[in-house]
Amino acid sequence: MTVKELVDLFNLEIVAGPNLEKEIDGVYIGDLLSNVMARAEKDNLWLTVQGHQNVVAVALLVELSAVILVEDFEYEENSVQRACQKGVNLLKTKKKSYDLACKFCESEI
């Protein structure tokens, strides 16, 4: 599934979408950036409550397919600029990580 298809299917909001044709492979959930760097895998979706620009750096480093900011948190302005420059997809939702992850699970993501 591509990020674009995911957005349509789960009604996610696109905050930065420079690379929406990227394929998704798996999901990682976590808010401790060093742990995400160590444990998330290439093309994962990443569900988090962190919205600062370090998140974009981690997503770029691990080559994640998209970041999904949950619980209606907001990305910082410079995160959005950086994401557009570096080709990192930033999405958001009002849902909690667990609820969104359950929906992903039902769709076998």
Add this chain to the structure above:
Amino acid sequence: MRELSLHILDIIENSRRAGSDLIKIKISEMPDEDLLKIVIEDNGSGISEEKLDKIDDPFITSRTTREVGLGISLFKSAAESCNGNLNIKSKIGEGTKVEANFDYNHIDRAPLGDITTTISNFIAANGEKVDIIYQHQYQDKSFNFDTREIKAELDDVSIQSRQIIGWLREYIGENLAEIRGGEAF
């Protein structure tokens, strides 16, 4: 990072790569004042003013292997998420000083972690080339440690040798436990 000692390791590794031969680490734990202060000072090559302006920008790095450098960025956000701050002062050719302040009792403050292992492992790998001054304060008690003083006692045994490192570990661990009222990390 899950422990602040990992941030300290990251910073002293930067110091080592910048050619420092003396690194001073000062940790002050002041629970009654709700303050945890970590200061790391080196005599390495220093950072230019231009680079210092962008030091917490994760997309600026001195690394050439990748375009992202997160060390300082993560340490700074760790401090800021605990109502604290991180400041860096540096002069080319003189050295760099990193100071991080945390609210001691903030719920999001990571534990200090295994500082004994952090320091003894660093000495085990670099003790011959790089000297460490380590000062740890807990309220009104403090512990000071200086590898230059230890080397002076060692004659021709290397500070990186296994038995010396084993002894250092115990020495640091016991002294920390003592100033912290017997509480281990």
